[in-house]
Amino acid sequence: MTESADRHDRFPGLRRRGFLAAAGGAAGFGALALAGCSGPEATGSTAGKGDGTPRRGGRVRAAFAGGGASETLDPHLGNLFADAARSKALFDKLADYGADLAAVPRLAEAWEPNAGLDRWNVTLRQAQFHDGKPVTAADVLYSYRRIADPDKAYRARASLEPIDLRASRATGERTVEFVLKRPTAEFPNVMAAFGTYIVQDGATGFDRAPIGSGPFRFVSFAPGRSTVLRRHDAHWDGAPHLDELEFVVANEESARINALLGGQVEYAHELNPATGRAHEKSGGITIVRLRNSAMQAFAMKTDRPPFDDPRVREAFFLLADREELVKGALSGAGETGNDLFGKGYEYYADELPQREQDIDRARHLLRKAGAEKLRVTLDTSAVAAGFTEAAGIFRDQAARAGVTVDVRMGSKDSYWKDILDSGTLCCYRSGAMPIESHISQRLLTDSTTNATKWQDKNFDALYRQAQSTRDRTARAALYTRMQRRLHAEGGFLVWGFGDWILGTASSLRGVAREAPANTLDWARFDKVWLA
Structure with a gap:
């Protein structure tokens, strides 16, 4: 049996594409892998062509926007990109997302469901914490039960909802039986979810001397300023090339790029399109673009006028000139969308025809719906890059069909809460996650973040059927059926996918260039080196 076939046996549902992403990371949120426009092309691993042989030693300084004095190294409390990057360096998860958002193994060496997909047996690899203690099933169960504590505000708690943690148990020192509340074919996505890091059994304090099993060990932490970590030589995936890693807080984008240009840091996270284009x-320096990292959309409330009429929703799909929106709102740093989430991800229905602007057809649909002189309010805010620009561009596009769009500016502090239930049309953005997670969190009748208010019992039933389907091909066909429904009459007008832009010093090598932010290879500092 070949190695790849063996892994497919041990990880049911693991796609070849997702496995290659993991293998590339091991050889070399989120993930990075993309061709940096001024850097070398990537080859499928984290290192690009011409990066050379990795060298050991040195310290890399990485600039991120931070959270001020309230920052913490508790991996279950993090919400910011800086939190996620630090947690990835210090801790490990059972699984993480590959370049196509399929789950790939980390601390889990193998996973296998029962016939009913409501019990999953997980085998841990031989790994150890920074203090030399082995990672055990007890650590896994403690970590998940800590995250699921209803009295705590741990972000990953909702992700673990499918697990019955009272019934789940250790069946050996390195084996866990997870008992689920219902059949869940995509359970590996649960293990890969944001914030599901494994800590030591009984651990409570993390800011003074946190002990993880990640590639770097703790040295020092000054909230809102700096975090210094040192190589963990006994890491299961191989010791990092670097001696030390320092996270530097620089909240303003100008401060991050200036620090990079001035040689104070070697890595600057989250640069805007204009900065990327300029350099x-x-x-x-090298500019790295992480494709398909952020869905850009307008969300239509399907439970209220005028968008409770599917003809109006289809008309709005046809009003949008997606290329103009990408060029104007994203400064060209992205690609057009097709009214579906997850372009390039596992299960994405790329066989559906690309929707183009058709003003005449939009006018026809609006006439049939009795909405020829429609006037709607589009909520937007400066809460995300490109939102206000997209609102203005779409207002002008809609006017060509006789639709009046009134743009209303919302508060940056409360925008996401405000648009969840209020209004009828709003600017919307989402980072990378599996398509299954997008559906379960945003498109089911009982989804808690259902910004389009899409509620359809038949759609819910298709999702439950997919989660009860063991065969991946059959499951993919069900996801395609769901996406066909959404493409025809859903509430998300997905006009583009924005690039996530990083800047690195010319001396920093091995930065991944092929996958969205927030996947396995994003902020993968254990695989970079200084030339």
Whole structure:
């Protein structure tokens, strides 16, 4: 049996594409892997062509926006990109997301469901914490039960909802039986979810001397300023090339790029499109674009006028000039969408025809719906890059069909809460997650973050059927059926997918260039080195 076939046996549902992403990371949120416009093309691993042989030693300084004095190293409390990057360096999860958002193994060496998909047996690999103690089933169960504590505000709690943690048990030192509340074919996505890091059994304090099993061990932490970590030589995936890693807090984008240009840091996270374009060909630094990292959309409330009429929703799909929106709102740093989430991800229905602007057809549909002189309010905010620009561009596009769009500016502090239930049309953005997670969190009748108010019992039943289907091909066909429904009459007008832009020093090598932010290879500092 070949190694790849063996892994498919041990990880049911694991796609070859997802496995290659993991293998590439091991050889070399989120994930990075993309061709940096001024850097070398990637080859499928985290290192690009011409990166050379990895060298050991040195310290890399990485600049992120931070959370001020309230920052914590508790991996279950993090919400910011800086939190996620630090947690990834210090701790491990059972699984993480590959470049196509399929789950790939980390601390889990194998997983296998029962016939009913409501019990999953997980075998841990031989790994150890920074203090030399082995990672055990007791640590896994303690970590998940801590996250699921209803009295705590741990972000990953909702992700673990499918697990009956009272019934789940250790069946050996390195084996866990997870008992689920219902059949869940995509249970590996639960193990890969944001914030589901494994800590030591009984651990409570994390800011003074946190002990994880990640590739770096703790040295020092100054909230809102700096975190210094050192190589963990006994890491199961191999010791990092670097001696040390320092996370530096720089909240303003200008401060991050200036620190990179001035040589104070080697890595600057989250740069805007204008900055990326300005420095792509300068030669002093390398710009890395992480494709398909952020869905850009308008969300239509399907439970209220005028968008409770599917003809109006289809008309709005046809009003949008997606290329103009990407060029104007994202400064060209992205690609067009097709009214579906997850372009390039596992299960994405890329066989559906690309929707184009059709003003005449939009006018026809609006006439049939009795909405020829429709006037709607589009909620937007400066809460995310490109939102206000997209609102203005779409207002002008809609006017060509006689639709009046009134743009209303919302508060940056309360925008996401405000648009969840209020209004009828709003600007919307989402980071990378599996398509299954997008559906379960946003498109089912009981989803808690259902911004489009899409509620359809038949759609819910298709999702439950998919989660009860063991065969991946049959399951993919069900996801395609769901996406056909959404493409025809859903509430998300997905006009684009924005690039996530990073800047690195020319001396920093091995940065992944092929996958969205927030996947396995994003902020993968254990696989980079200094030339």
